Amino acid sequence: MNPGKVTLLSAGPGDLDLLTLRAAKALASADVVLLDDLVNPEIVTLAPGARVVRVGKRGGCRSTPQAFIERLLCRYALRGLNVVRVKGGDALLFGRAGEELTALRRAGVAVEIINGISSGFAAAAGLGISLTHRAHCPGVTFITAHRQDGGEPDWAALAATGTTLAVYMGMHRIDGLCASLLAHLRADTPAAVVQWAGSPNERRLLTRLDRLAADAEAAGMASPSVILIGGAIGEADASVATVVPAFLPDDAEAGPRTLSQAA
Structure with missing residues (x-):
C-alpha cells in the first residue's frame, strides 16, 4: 500500500x-x-x-x-x-x-x-493600508481574544508594544477589549473592523478606539471579523469604508475625513 x-x-x-x-x-x-x-x-x-x-x-x-x-x-x-x-x-x-x-x-x-493569506492581511488590503509603518509603529501583533482557558490577553502589555494590533475572534469581547485598551491608549487611536475580509461580502468600518465598540454594534458588524487598532490604521481614507463613516463624535456633520486628519 x-x-x-x-x-x-x-x-x-x-x-x-x-x-x-x-x-x-x-x-x-x-x-x-x-x-x-x-x-x-x-x-x-x-x-x-x-x-x-x-x-x-x-x-x-x-x-x-x-x-x-x-x-x-x-x-x-x-x-x-x-x-x-x-x-x-x-x-x-x-x-x-x-x-x-x-x-x-x-x-x-x-x-x-x-501557506495562504491570513484574514488580517486581507483586511489591511481592503482598507488600503500597511500593517506596519515607519511613521507609526515598529511592527504588528496578531492576537486572539478567544483563549482556550476563557481568560483575557494582557491588553496592557499589548498596548505597550506600540505595534498595530490585529485582533482575531474578538467581536464577542469587543466591549471589554476596548475598555481595557482605553486605559493605556489614546481615545482617538485609529481603529477598524473588517468583516468577511477578502471575500465578495467584505464590510469595512473605520472609527477610533473610544467609538469602536459602539460603532461596530451600530453597523451590525459580527464574526468573522478582524479588529485592527493602531496609528497605521489612520492611513486609511474614510472613502474605503462600506459602513459607518469615521466621524469624530463632536463633528459628525463635517462628513467623512481620513483618519489621519481626524486624529
Whole structure:
C-alpha cells in the first residue's frame, strides 16, 4: 500500500482567486478533503475526485471536536490516502495547526504545509493600508481574544508594544477589549473592523478606539471579523469604508475625513 499523507492547506480569507497555485494542485490530487466552515464552499470544485468531509469549527456554534478531526486525518492517511485538510486564512495562524501536526507526527504520517493569506492581511488590503509603518509603529501583533482557558490577553502589555494590533475572534469581547485598551491608549487611536475580509461580502468600518465598540454594534458588524487598532490604521481614507463613516463624535456633520486628519 502506498503511504498516505496529509496536506495542511491554507485557503485564504474567502476569494478563490487568492489561492496559491500550489494549493490548487494539492486539491486536484486529493482523495479526501476535510473542510472548515469558514472556507469558501466552492473550493470543492477544485477537488473533483475527492470525498469531502465537513469538519466545521466556529466560535459559539456547535463544532466538530478537535480530537475527532485529528483521528480522521490519521485514519485516512494511514489507509494510504492523500488527505487535504483545508483551513481558512493561513493554517499556521490561529488554525490549530500545531495540534494537528503533533497528532500526525506521532502517528508517523507525512505532512505538507501550504501557506495562504491570513484574514488580517486581507483586511489591511481592503482598507488600503500597511500593517506596519515607519511613521507609526515598529511592527504588528496578531492576537486572539478567544483563549482556550476563557481568560483575557494582557491588553496592557499589548498596548505597550506600540505595534498595530490585529485582533482575531474578538467581536464577542469587543466591549471589554476596548475598555481595557482605553486605559493605556489614546481615545482617538485609529481603529477598524473588517468583516468577511477578502471575500465578495467584505464590510469595512473605520472609527477610533473610544467609538469602536459602539460603532461596530451600530453597523451590525459580527464574526468573522478582524479588529485592527493602531496609528497605521489612520492611513486609511474614510472613502474605503462600506459602513459607518469615521466621524469624530463632536463633528459628525463635517462628513467623512481620513483618519489621519481626524486624529
